[in-house]
Amino acid sequence: MKISTKGRYALRVMTDLAMNNDGNYISLKDIAKRQGISIKYLEQIVALLNKAGYLQTARGNNGGYKLNKKPEEYIVGDILRATEGDLAPIVCLSEKGGCKERNLCKSYSFWEGLDKAVNDYIDSKTLADLIQ
Amino acid sequence: MKISTKGRYALRVMTDLAMNNDGNYISLKDIAKRQGISIKYLEQIVALLNKAGYLQTARGNNGGYKLNKKPEEYIVGDILRATEGDLAPIVCLSEKGGCKERNLCKSYSFWEGLDKAVNDYIDSKTLADLIQ
DNA sequence: TGCAATTCCTACCATTTTAGTAGTATAATG
């Protein structure tokens, strides 16, 4: 029941981009320095955020990343799901069509409820909530 | 962000014990058969539950396990914490004395909130809620 | 033109965690 570094670092990258936004692109080198995370590992995390369409990017000299939208328009849950993958607490909830034994399983609706509690919370926060 | 088999099976063992309780001890052999889990693996899970004081046990012939208390007196959160270990979503929250950078970290209170959301939910359910 | 800075993409790897299996000792019962 742990969030991995991917999700945690992703939030740090996004808050870093939000807080240091001056209109220019921000390089991973700068973010890595501020956050104390290796550039090479950040590349992989940013790739996920980028694939999800959360960033504007520019390659080459003076290139880097910046946010696409205003901080209050980023749902934290979206960021976490994009980097952590599915946050469902157990496999049964992720299976397409649902677990076949859901009607027999006494725990199923409990896990459903936990899943909902988690998602309700992370979807109630935006990037703006974090940086203030 | 997954619950492991330890926690999931633990809940199944507890519900099995609750539902099949006729006053006699219930052997792992029976539980294993009903639940489709190997006896040997169940031994390890039950050991955790036992260490937490949730069970009455009897060795030898006709031995086995039974619940200590009424189903409604078992908090699901307690069962999960006993078998999964700490459910805090990130390491910072588990560190004794708290994360040293908590005042600098923009995400800290977000993770605290997630931890609370999870624990509030799992502590609001009892074994009785599951078996009905 | 060419070099430096940067993202992009993919492969690799050590360590830890997960999900068990296995063996043996200990205890109780009939």
Next chain:
DNA sequence: CATTATACTACTAAAATGGTAGGAATTGCA
């Protein structure tokens, strides 16, 4: 004293985690 059961400990294969590494593609600037 054989059978049935828990108790304890060691081992292990496979997967996930948390990175490192190398090189290709792109862009800005001197």
